[in-house]
Amino acid sequence: MKIKKNDMIMVIAGNDRGKTGKVLKVFPKTSRIIIEGINLRKRHTKPNQKNPQGGILEKEAPIHISNVMILDPKTNEPTRIGAQIIIDEKTGKKKSARVAKLSGDMIQ
Numbered sequence: 001m002k003i004k005k006n007d008m009i010m011v012i013a014g015n016d017r018g019k020t021g022k023v024l025k026v027f028p029k030t031s032r033i034i035i036e037g038i039n040l041r042k043r044h045t046k047p048n049q050k051n052p053q054g055g056i057l058e059k060e061a062p063i064h065i066s067n068v069m070i071l072d073p074k075t076n077e078p079t080r081i082g083a084q085i086i087i088d089e090k091t092g093k094k095k096s097a098r099v100a101k102l103s104g105d106m107i108q
Helices: none
Strands: 008-011 020-027 030-033 041-045 055-060 068-071 081-087 095-098
Touching: 008 030
Parallel strands: none
Antiparallel strands: 008 020, 008 068, 020 030, 041 055, 081 095
16 A cells, blocks of 8 residues: 555545545555545534533544545645665665655655
8 A cells, every 4th residue: 555644645536626634544454544634424422421512523534545646745746656666775775665756756
């Protein structure tokens, strides 16, 4: 899975198309992610100890990973992700890094 927690993404399909947000949680088995402030659903709750008033709460619902694109760190536009092998100079070990196809910058 190419998208990870805390990545900045843009929704490219669905009701929230064009909105951007930070990834809060990733579900690799079902290829879904939860994004901060996107795909909000209302949940009616009874009063309980945590929420003594009860009422209607808004909560983020998962969205399929195919409906989002990661934002390029340099241009802040949606981009595809590639992989690049980097050799660590101190240890000599190979590491794989995510790279934005648009600008070629590494994605943290």
